[in-house]
Amino acid sequence: MIEDEDQARRFVAQRSDFKAMARLDRFAEALAEENRHQNLVSSASLEHIWQRHFADSAQLLDFVPLSEPEWIDLGSGAGFPGLVIACMRPEFNVTLVESRKKRIIWLENMVQSLGLVRARVVGSTLQSVSGFRADVISARAFAPLPKLIDLSARFSTSDTIWVLPKGQSAAQEWQELPRRLQQMFHVKQSQTDASAGILVGSGKAEIRS
Numbered sequence: 001m002i003e004d005e006d007q008a009r010r011f012v013a014q015r016s017d018f019k020a021m022a023r024l025d026r027f028a029e030a031l032a033e034e035n036r037h038q039n040l041v042s043s044a045s046l047e048h049i050w051q052r053h054f055a056d057s058a059q060l061l062d063f064v065p066l067s068e069p070e071w072i073d074l075g076s077g078a079g080f081p082g083l084v085i086a087c088m089r090p091e092f093n094v095t096l097v098e099s100r101k102k103r104i105i106w107l108e109n110m111v112q113s114l115g116l117v118r119a120r121v122v123g124s125t126l127q128s129v130s131g132f133r134a135d136v137i138s139a140r141a142f143a144p145l146p147k148l149i150d151l152s153a154r155f156s157t158s159d160t161i162w163v164l165p166k167g168q169s170a171a172q173e174w175q176e177l178p179r180r181l182q183q184m185f186h187v188k189q190s191q192t193d194a195s196a197g198i199l200v201g202s203g204k205a206e207i208r209s
């Protein structure tokens with residue numbers, strides 16, 4: 001378990017090259033500045049940015065054994081986990097979906113200033129994003145699981161990997177899924193918080209009305 005900022009930074013560094021670490025340092029600096037103008041993350045969490053945000057996002061890569069996936073991140077907000085993934089793996093095609101105007105501008109600025117040419121920001125509600133086949137679907141603190149799956153099922157294929165950090169409610173949310181969806185997912189322990197879980201899934205979510 002990652003207990004502090006040093007361990008969190010080491011955890012991310014083990015999965016990154018030095019350019020990625022430089023991008024993340026610039027991201028951290030810009031986030032601290034931007035958070036004075038808009039409420040992107042809680043100011044308390046900025047003191048633990050490597051543990052609470054960077055390592056928390058980076059750990060998702062351990063469930064994605066793909067080289068250049070098409071990755072969609074739902075409700076990216078300040079950029080978690082999607083922008084961290086793009087910083088660490090600039091060769092991935094990462095789509096960051098975010099509906100709030102100021103956050104869209106923030107994400108667009110970061111993608112541009114960090115030179116992430118394969119990342120794109122889609123500034124609209126997920127409901128109005130044109131469908132495409134996603135190899136990976138991620139979402140942190142986006143919506144309760146049934147709604148999240150409902151809104152994103154159309155991006156999934158039989159090969160899609162789902163990585164959904166769900167905090168303390170992971171096991172409970174999994175328990176409450178219909179059986180056919182329970183079979184798609186399992187709960188993995190988060191490396192950044194002993195009480196948190198990540199729902200990791202695979203396959204196409206079939207929505208029945």
Ligand SMILES: C[S@@+](CC[C@H](N)C(=O)[O-])C[C@H]1O[C@@H](n2cnc3c(N)ncnc32)[C@H](O)[C@@H]1O
Pocket residue numbers: 074075076077078079080081097098099100103124125126127139140141142
């Ligand atoms: C609680 S924040 C989480 C942000 C980020 N994923 C994180 O973990 O720090 C949820 C984000 O989802 C965005 N959002 C909510 N509903 C959305 C929708 N239907 N389509 C796109 N973005 C949405 C919100 O604007 C907000 O930035």
